[in-house]
Amino acid sequence: MIAVSVVVPVLNEAGNIPELAHALVRVLDDLCQREGLPEDAFEIIFVDDGSVYASWKLIEAHFLRPFSRDGCGAAPR
Secondary structure, eight states, X not given: OOOEEEEEEESSOTTTHHHHHHHXXXXXXXXXXXXXXXXXXXXXXXXXXXXXXXXXXXXXXXXXXXXXXOTTOOOOO
16 A cells, blocks of 8 residues: 655656655655555656656656656546
């Protein structure tokens, strides 16, 4: 069960994503350990709204479940 969700808006931030992601994982791991939650009790959601640089490719390469939505369609169920 997800207890903590962190949503990170991304627009042309490829250079900052790895450091931010690692810092968030460290903080959230510590939180889970302190609160007695399982390791998978958190999620980090990166929302890329049309970066023209390598932001989305970087997210895809380093994270397990990338989801891309082009245009104005609805999110998957």
